[in-house]
Amino acid sequence: MTAAPALAVDRHASYPDAQIKSILRGVKTIAMVGASTNWNRPSYFAMKYLQDKGYRVIPVNPGPAGQTVLGEKIYASLRDIPDKVDMVDVFRAAEHVPPIAADAIAIGAKILWMQLGVRNDAAAETAESAGLTVIMNRCPKIEYGRLSGELGWHGFNSGVITSKRRKI
């Protein structure tokens, strides 16, 4: 019998529930890069949902910059936002992430979150070395719904077992 080959540990394959919970409890202001003014785009869904849960979501998109979506002014870039941002949520393809990561570091965000289907390990490493926490290939709306029990309303496996009434 030969020894099993050493496997590189993929720290971003899964995240502990406790880590996701602590992020979602800790952040108040989320800058959403790639936010859309089209009500039927996934980013609009996520922005509306996160606003309903009490987060302030600041949309970032150079195209419609200056317009307003869901009551918030759209900025052309992260560096244009005058307010403090806790978390940057990226709704852009993986190859566009590195400059966004650089901006997230520059504006002092604590969390860099890449959406479901978005993963850029180099950008993640840059952000992590600057002290940011990085989540990739997840949706904060889905994670919030999963951990609060709302996702279970639609028949999904939340992975949560509890004898207490749920709260996020």
Place this chain on the structure above:
Amino acid sequence: MTRNSRYGFETLSIHAGAGPDPATGARSTPIYQTTAFVFDDADHAASLFNLQTFGYIYGRLTNPTTAVLEERIASLEGGRGATCTASGHSAQMLAFFPLLQPGDEFISSRRLYGGSITQFTRTFKKFGWSGVLVDTDEPENVRRAITPKTKAIFCESLANPGGVISDIEVLAKIAHENGLPLIVDNTMATPYLCRPIEWGADLVVHSTTKFLSGHGNAMGGAVVDSGTFDWGQGDKFPSLSKPEPAYHGLTFTETFGDLAYTIYGHAVGLRDLGPTMAPMNAYLTIMGCETLALRMQRHIENAQAVAEYLSRHPQVAWVSYAGLKGNPYHALAKKYLPKGAGSVFTIGIKGGYDAGVKVVESVDLFSHLANIGDTRSLIIHPASTTHRQLSVEQATAAGAGPDVLRLSIGLESIDDILRDLDQALGQAARLAA
């Protein structure tokens, strides 16, 4: 993805999906016997109808009691999500509905529950869907049957009624090499005996009417999605990967990621086809799931004892139970069903069709009816009942020839089960003499 891996099967059977009721703290899952749910305001209603937020709208799509059962079954199967339906048959319809367009095909094992063969080869034709039946005991038959119109491969983990076991791992490999999902009906095995997703299955369907509810009192079905199949590949599954006109051009895979298949099942499948599980039946099935492990242990213990007894009985020509040494599926049973080969199997009675009819009319403890997976022991003569819509060739291929009796061994005292079978077989012998 978190899949409850730190909890054991029995814990998940009791707890998954069912925390205390958020409104009242009720510890047992309440039966939400309501058709509809109020909206907070017009904006909340709009968000719900647009699928922008999670929540309840109307009982045809979702219900809090049913949702507990859906999470329970998804968790027991190690899946991402589940859609419960009014019956096992509607679960099969809903499983294929996101995958098939008119003119499409799927390949299925020809050894299936007879009702599934009829649904696949006759009724689905009216939707323009073609079920192509092949002998999956030789898995290469599946590869040879694949055409550009093929969209899925289907089998039963443990087939009803013949005690046939599918080589799930091999079938999954063939499916994936061709960009197709493998759908496994896991009704007869239950996730206690076999978890097809761990062997590569992409979707699992159930008739929850059987062992999951377990008491012969609640109709239901379930479709479980593993969450790992890439529905976006090659434009093969446009319902999931192309803009959906009925939701203002929303694309399910883009918007919902690995939730897409299950959300489609509720938001389009149940909404437009309508085979919703009743909340009362969901509740009864939740109760059944809580004791699934205990019941299955006794089911397989009794079934093994009955199979061994009948294999030595002078009136019995053969016993098709994969838990018996020498059975052609014994090796596959050891691989896929190591705890036991289920509790439904067939026997061949000496004396053929007439002797089979005599036995089902002579039992006192066994119930002569068309169901399986009850606390009660059940018996049926498929050739004169469940499989009578099939030709003799189809019925024989499905393991339901004229001499075949199907037994579903219940949870009664084993001595009483054996005594009842023995007296009924004796009456059939006297008829032949």
